[in-house]
Amino acid sequence: MLLRENRVFAVAVGGEPKDLSVMGRMGAGELEDIEGLTFSSTAGKAVYRHSASHILAHAVKELFPDAKLAIGPATAEGFYYDFDIHVPFTPADLEAIEKRMLELIKKNSPFIRKEISKTEAAEIFGRMGETYKAELLQDIASGETVSIYEEGGFVDLCRGPHVPNTGRIKAVKLLSIAGAYWRGDEKRKMLQRIYGTAFDSKEELKKYLEFLEEVKKRDHRKLGRELDLFSINEEIGAGLILWHPNGAIIRKTIEDFWRDEHLKADYKLLFSPHMARLDLWRKSGHWDFYRENMYSPMEVEGMEYEIKPMNCPFHLAVYKSGLKSYRDLPVRYAELGTVYRFERSGVLHGLMRVRGFTQDDAHIFAREDQLEGEILNILDFTLFILNTFGFEEYDVYLSTRPEKYVGSPENWELATKALRLALEAKGLKYDIDPGEGVFYGPKIDIKVKDSLGRAWQCSTIQVDFNNPERFDVSYRGTDGKEHRPIMIHRALMGSLERFFGILIEHYAGDFPLWLAPAQVEVLTIAERHIEFAGSVSAALRKEGIRVQENFENEKIGYKIRHSAMRKVPYSVIIGDKETESGGAALSARKKNGESIGPFPIAGLIDFLTEEIKTRR
RNA sequence: GCCGGGGUAGCUCAGUGGCAGAGCAGCUGAUUCGUAAUCAGCAGGUCGUGGGUUCAACCCCCAUCCCCGGCUCCA
Numbered sequence: 001m002l003l004r005e006n007r008v009f010a011v012a013v014g015g016e017p018k019d020l021s022v023m024g025r026m027g028a029g030e031l032e033d034i035e036g037l038t039f040s041s042t043a044g045k046a047v048y049r050h051s052a053s054h055i056l057a058h059a060v061k062e063l064f065p066d067a068k069l070a071i072g073p074a075t076a077e078g079f080y081y082d083f084d085i086h087v088p089f090t091p092a093d094l095e096a097i098e099k100r101m102l103e104l105i106k107k108n109s110p111f112i113r114k115e116i117s118k119t120e121a122a123e124i125f126g127r128m129g130e131t132y133k134a135e136l137l138q139d140i141a142s143g144e145t146v147s148i149y150e151e152g153g154f155v156d157l158c159r160g161p162h163v164p165n166t167g168r169i170k171a172v173k174l175l176s177i178a179g180a181y182w183r184g185d186e187k188r189k190m191l192q193r194i195y196g197t198a199f200d201s202k203e204e205l206k207k208y209l210e211f212l213e214e215v216k217k218r219d220h221r222k223l224g225r226e227l228d229l230f231s232i233n234e235e236i237g238a239g240l241i242l243w244h245p246n247g248a249i250i251r252k253t254i255e256d257f258w259r260d261e262h263l264k265a266d267y268k269l270l271f272s273p274h275m276a277r278l279d280l281w282r283k284s285g286h287w288d289f290y291r292e293n294m295y296s297p298m299e300v301e302g303m304e305y306e307i308k309p310m311n312c313p314f315h316l317a318v319y320k321s322g323l324k325s326y327r328d329l330p331v332r333y334a335e336l337g338t339v340y341r342f343e344r345s346g347v348l349h350g351l352m353r354v355r356g357f358t359q360d361d362a363h364i365f366a367r368e369d370q371l372e373g374e375i376l377n378i379l380d381f382t383l384f385i386l387n388t389f390g391f392e393e394y395d396v397y398l399s400t401r402p403e404k405y406v407g408s409p410e411n412w413e414l415a416t417k418a419l420r421l422a423l424e425a426k427g428l429k430y431d432i433d434p435g436e437g438v439f440y441g442p443k444i445d446i447k448v449k450d451s452l453g454r455a456w457q458c459s460t461i462q463v464d465f466n467n468p469e470r471f472d473v474s475y476r477g478t479d480g481k482e483h484r485p486i487m488i489h490r491a492l493m494g495s496l497e498r499f500f501g502i503l504i505e506h507y508a509g510d511f512p513l514w515l516a517p518a519q520v521e522v523l524t525i526a527e528r529h530i531e532f533a534g535s536v537s538a539a540l541r542k543e544g545i546r547v548q549e550n551f552e553n554e555k556i557g558y559k560i561r562h563s564a565m566r567k568v569p570y571s572v573i574i575g576d577k578e579t580e581s582g583g584a585a586l587s588a589r590k591k592n593g594e595s596i597g598p599f600p601i602a603g604l605i606d607f608l609t610e611e612i613k614t615r616r
Numbered sequence: 617g618c619c620g621g622g623g624u625a626g627c628u629c630a631g632u633g634g635c636a637g638a639g640c641a642g643c644u645g646a647u648u649c650g651u652a653a654u655c656a657g658c659a660g661g662u663c664g665u666g667g668g669u670u671c672a673a674c675c676c677c678c679a680u681c682c683c684c685g686g687c688u689c690c691a
Contacts, residue, residue, distance in 0.1 A: 353691085
């Protein structure tokens with residue numbers, strides 16, 4: 001039986017995680033339903049890391065007896081524990097705490113579960129001065145008893161389960177210190193949070209730390225500067241992006257691709273202004289529901305105007321500018337619309353979280369009978385676009401009706417069903433996020449998995465029952481009467497800025513040829529080769545290939561290194577051989593050192609244009 | 617916004633209550649070289665910004681802006 005393996009440190013009884021020790025108290029019949037928990041399962045990881053967080057708390061209490069305990073759960077990547085402490089922790093404290101943790105692990109103290117009455121627990125934690133635990137106790141409504149865990153003399157209120165003893169934790173690492181509000185509520189006290197992670201072996205921990213290194217190396221802010229892609233300038237303002245030539249050419253390439261594909265998919269392209277009268281935003285409901293993300297209005301000739309946080313009202317206005325018949329539907333409007341949203345200074349982050357960004361927005365007005373088909377179209381289209389950028393794995397979520405909503409329950413049901421059927425027709429696995437829909441309709445969110453396996457939310461498909469009502473949009477049906485179309489909002493990449501940030505990290509700055517700012521660099525061996533090299537780069541440039549020249553007076557090794565570090569996909573070296581043969585035999589070098597060719601110039605052009613065309 | 621850590625040359629980063637530094641990048645010159653760094657020289661700074669303490673502040677104090685790690689929220 002699996003349980004005999006020493007990899008098992010807890011069990012699940014009927015899916016419920018329990019301490020390993022429950023085995024001894026079970027009858028033979030009950031053992032059927034039992035499953036060993038190891039580090040390979042999500043539930044197992046949580047038990048393991050939660051145990052590590054207890055050890056963290058234990059170590060902190062020993063070193064800082066004044067610290068009060070708050071909560072210490074496992075997270076997806078590790079664990080944390082929140083403490084109320086007068087003087088914030090320093091990085092040196094972190095090292096000392098980690099050292100103490102290793103000592104506690106070495107002691108191999110058993111985790112002992114006790115069930116006691118709530119009043120008894122209140123008494124214990126009250127005596128210990130653990131006010132946060134006391135508050136937690138009050139909120140545990142169900143049942144008269146609670147469980148506490150003791151390990152090496154350290155007692156904590158805890159549902160459990162835990163690993164059998166502290167020595168079971170094989171590898172642990174404290175990672176960072178951060179402030180965090182008690183219960184995530186900014187009106188309450190700011191606590192000190194220590195983040196850490198734990199693994200079942202030193203090798204796994206090492207691999208994880210390497211992963212963190214890799215994440216750091218790929219940081220789009222770092223690569224953005226190194227590759228001269230974009231910048232953010234204090235003088236211009238926080239959260240506002242300057243696209244440099246290298247970034248701008250990538251954006252232009254993405255935009256061209258996006259527009260071309262939208263036209264092929266029978267969307268109509270729109271452009272709309274960056275501001276509009278405040279009355280428009282009152283009508284759309286944004287001023288009521290979204291004001292905290294909007295900037296203050298500005299006055300123009302006695303009238304108030306507002307910079308746009310969204311594109312939808314403009315698209316509605318275009319729709320309404322003429323009568324629509326059922327024959328016109330579905331109407332698909334798409335725009336790369338730049339919006340501005342207020343974000344608190346503390347949340348801004350490179351390209352990922354900014355104050356001005358361009359949405360790849362579209363609004364589709366459809367008849368009820370077209371809804372499912374349209375959603376299916378959008379899903380297909382979305383996956384095609386995401387695929388082109390090398391994203392092949394997705395996490396899909398279907399969000400259903402929240403507590404506060406507009407529209408009729410019947411409509412919600414209809415739309416949710418259409419979303420679900422479309423997902424199923426595509427054979428996409430999805431999770432339901434109950435009650436997480438927007439107030440105006442249900443939605444599908446797609447998170448892409450990047451090359452490091454990290455999930456990023458990009459695409460969203462939202463049904464909207466609200467705006468068609470508010471703006472009184474309609475179409476003339478076969479019966480000659482006015483009908484209300486259903487509106488779908490959707491974005492594929494979400495925001496160009498954010499998507500660009502994700503792409504930078506996904507590719508680690510090594511953009512595929514079709515996106516690379518400079519696609520080829522022509523390098524000369526010596527001064528006498530400059531003239532011919534110039535003719536080679538001119539020939540490539542004439543074919544629309546982005547060429548860069550390095551005719552500097554440097555050794556070829558230096559130029560190759562420079563080119564590779566700037567992540568230029570190909571370099572062509574021009575020396576005596578090439579010059580003498582008049583370009584009959586050109587070879588190119590990939591940035592990793594692999595060589596292609598030799599080709600005549602035309603052959604090199606064909607090779608490159610083919611790779612560009614296929615967007616590999 | 618809040619808690620903590622930061623801001624010194626284009627970049628990465630030393631530094632100290634008493635003359636502002638290094639490497640890389642840049643410029644100039646020499647070298648003319650075949651697949652990831654040739655050599656030498658030069659230049660580069662309101663030490664984030666504003667105020668204060670001091671004979672003297674990059675350093676200490678206050679304020680402010682921005683950045684980083686989180687909290688909350690989201691594209």
